[in-house]
Amino acid sequence: MTQSMSRVSRCIDNGPMESFWGMMKSEMYYLNKFNTYDELEAAIVEYIDYYNNHRYQKRLNCMSPLEYRQFLNNSAA
Numbered sequence: 001m002t003q004s005m006s007r008v009s010r011c012i013d014n015g016p017m018e019s020f021w022g023m024m025k026s027e028m029y030y031l032n033k034f035n036t037y038d039e040l041e042a043a044i045v046e047y048i049d050y051y052n053n054h055r056y057q058k059r060l061n062c063m064s065p066l067e068y069r070q071f072l073n074n075s076a077a
Contacts, residue, residue, distance in 0.1 A: 020051070 028047045034040040053066050060068040 024048075024051070 024044070024047055028043060032043065034043065054064045056062050056064055057068075061071075063071060
């Protein structure tokens, strides 16, 4: 594995990740109060699973990633 970093003063290099963090903050972090670091960590892990598997995404024809994978598999069969 090779570590990768954006170039200095090139915020556009990391645009997709910045977008993800912004959505996570507005959809999860700002709406909850966390009393411990462990609570926050568990919420982040849960949100990442939700985002990667269940959250409806406009770029996927308003389907969740799981639904879109099933759609593609059924289309290919």
